[in-house]
Amino acid sequence: xxxxxxxxxxxxNNVEIDPNKIVAASDFGKELADYVLxxxxxxxxx
Numbered sequence: 001x002x003x004x005x006x007x008x009x010x011x012x013n014n015v016e017i018d019p020n021k022i023v024a025a026s027d028f029g030k031e032l033a034d035y036v037l038x039x040x041x042x043x044x045x046x
Contacts, residue, residue: 019037024030 017037019033022033022037024033
């Protein structure tokens with residue numbers, strides 16, 4: 001992958017995530033991470 005974007009997806013079963021330790025390489029990456037964390041939080045509150 002010399003010249004391109006990378007999206008790595010991992011299934012993290014029962015792994016606690018610290019959102020403050022997530023590093024995004026772009027504004028879009030940060031926006032995507034924020035979206036996923038918001039959706040995750042909403043799912044956990046059900």
